[in-house]
Amino acid sequence: MAFNFDELIDRRNTRSYKWDQGQQLFGAPDVLPMWVADMDFPSPPAVREILKRRADLGVYGYAIHTDSYFDAIVDWFRQRHNWEIQPSWITDSPSIVTSLSLAVELFSEPGAPVVIQSPVYYPFYDVIESNGRVVAKNPLLLRNGRFEMDYEHLESLFKSGARLLLLCSPHNPGGRVWDRDELIRLGELCLRYEVTVISDEIHCDLTFPGHRHVPFASLSPEIANVTVTCLAATKTFNLPGLHTSFIVASNASLKRKIERRLKTLSLHMAQHFAQDAVEAAYREGADWLDEMLEYVKGNLDYGIDYLQAHLPQVKPLRPEGTYLLWVDCRGLGLDIQGLKELMFHDAKVAFSEGSVFGTEGEGWLRINLACPRSIVEQGLRQFCDAAKRKLARA
Numbered sequence: 001m002a003f004n005f006d007e008l009i010d011r012r013n014t015r016s017y018k019w020d021q022g023q024q025l026f027g028a029p030d031v032l033p034m035w036v037a038d039m040d041f042p043s044p045p046a047v048r049e050i051l052k053r054r055a056d057l058g059v060y061g062y063a064i065h066t067d068s069y070f071d072a073i074v075d076w077f078r079q080r081h082n083w084e085i086q087p088s089w090i091t092d093s094p095s096i097v098t099s100l101s102l103a104v105e106l107f108s109e110p111g112a113p114v115v116i117q118s119p120v121y122y123p124f125y126d127v128i129e130s131n132g133r134v135v136a137k138n139p140l141l142l143r144n145g146r147f148e149m150d151y152e153h154l155e156s157l158f159k160s161g162a163r164l165l166l167l168c169s170p171h172n173p174g175g176r177v178w179d180r181d182e183l184i185r186l187g188e189l190c191l192r193y194e195v196t197v198i199s200d201e202i203h204c205d206l207t208f209p210g211h212r213h214v215p216f217a218s219l220s221p222e223i224a225n226v227t228v229t230c231l232a233a234t235k236t237f238n239l240p241g242l243h244t245s246f247i248v249a250s251n252a253s254l255k256r257k258i259e260r261r262l263k264t265l266s267l268h269m270a271q272h273f274a275q276d277a278v279e280a281a282y283r284e285g286a287d288w289l290d291e292m293l294e295y296v297k298g299n300l301d302y303g304i305d306y307l308q309a310h311l312p313q314v315k316p317l318r319p320e321g322t323y324l325l326w327v328d329c330r331g332l333g334l335d336i337q338g339l340k341e342l343m344f345h346d347a348k349v350a351f352s353e354g355s356v357f358g359t360e361g362e363g364w365l366r367i368n369l370a371c372p373r374s375i376v377e378q379g380l381r382q383f384c385d386a387a388k389r390k391l392a393r394a
């Protein structure tokens with residue numbers, strides 16, 4: 001491997017959301033954090049180089065968006081996802097969650113239902129509720145250790161008036177990379193009921209062999225016409241602290257509405273550091289990404305084998321994409337508080353507690369495996385040992 005993903009980088013006391021909140025969030029400053037979805041790997045060398053050069057300039061005045069930035073995005077999606085997009089379809093947004101929130105505000109009425117497929121990334125709930133809309137859950141079905149969409153139930157929500165869907169593709173925390181047929185079936189339903197789809201595809205580049213991300217808007221011009229795709233290089237290349245993302249919408253009216261709202265809020269200005277990093281990542285980060293995915297696949301294989309061997313009461317789902325392992329811990333017989341105590345107090349690890357993704361996540365944990373193998377080993381060892389002690393006492 002050209003890159004050393006085994007390297008341990010001390011992120012404590014670096015203003016890290018993941019590493020510097022042990023005491024506040026979990027009551028334990030020394031907890032091993034494997035929760036929020038950022039990686040403990042340094043970004044690709046080209047990103048670090050350009051940021052150093054930008055920092056060395058010393059002048060950090062206002063920035064403009066350049067054609068080469070948009071071209072880098074277009075080239076990436078053509079090469080990596082076989083998706084032909086136009087620079088004019090792209091608008092920068094400070095973050096995906098910003099785009100989701102604006103889309104809810106713009107494309108639904110106060111009090112209207114907005115559909116999500118639970119369990120799902122928790123800000124999906126926040127952006128709906130904080131905008132005064134109502135969460136309409138279309139819970140995923142767990143079949144043979146794999147989530148599937150419940151189309152009949154979804155259609156019943158559309159029949160009763162829901163006209164906006166927040167799609168999570170690939171799915172966090174379930175790790176599904178929705179396949180073409182599943183997405184086509186979804187798209188046909190959305191077209192039939194004139195549903196607008198906000199497709200959060202932030203995990204699009206994080207897929208494992210045998211699974212290919214299909215951009216929802218690439219399915220047909222008709223589906224593209226009802227879709228706003230929310231994208232970012234931040235998950236792929238570990239840049240989330242730069243706080244940058246973009247939307248892609250071929251429907252000029254949908255795009256204009258979001259653009260206007262971003263401008264009203266003065267969230268439309270370019271940022272030097274973010275733009276430099278994203279362009280460098282898309283132009284020069286592919287080899288790093290391929291190796292990172294191979295390394296994380298090794299972590300996932302190790303993690304699944306370790307849990308099966310040491311704590312057969314828990315059942316991990318094998319993710320098809322994302323670096324997140326969604327683990328069914330209901331076999332431990334613990335409630336939400338019991339699972340928190342086991343993690344934060346007994347095992348001194350912080351995985352994400354599943355109920356934050358919806359009631360369907362109660363009894364589940366989400367483990368972030370985008371970290372050096374030694375952290376995976378330590379975190380799982382601490383968790384399994386503590387769980388075994390707890391089970392022995394019960």
Ligand SMILES: Cc1ncc(COP(=O)(O)O)c(C=O)c1O
Nearest residue numbers: 037095096097121172200202245
């Ligand atoms: C599905 C999904 N959407 C959005 C985000 C966050 O994106 P941003 O930081 O750009 O708001 C995450 C981060 O984990 C995510 O998993």
